[in-house]
Amino acid sequence: MFFCENCKSSISSPSKVWDIVEQEDKRGTLVEFRVALLECNRCGRKSLQNLGKTKLIVIRKERWDELNEEVKLLREKVKVLEEKLELSELTYKMEMLSLEVEDLKKGKRSLEREISNLLK
């Protein structure tokens, strides 16, 4: 929701939105501004509103491709590491469960002994 800067009545949506790219500094950083044209239905005032800005960098396509390739390799590494981690967690759980099974077996044996003593 936007408001007319003149009469303050509400404007539901801009009549036009576009982007302007400007050089921010001498080092070549670019800034993209998103600008909206607001037209008031009541008083007819037209005004521009800045909807925010984003910094842009210019990068050689070769470098961009290299970086994408690196990201791809790193993602594959992460996947392998996650699988290893999952495997070691499962191994740990399995060890814990087999200890629990051992305890249960011991419990069963002592219950069996108690029952046979009671039946004597």
Ligand SMILES: [Zn+2]
């Ligand atoms: Zn107005």
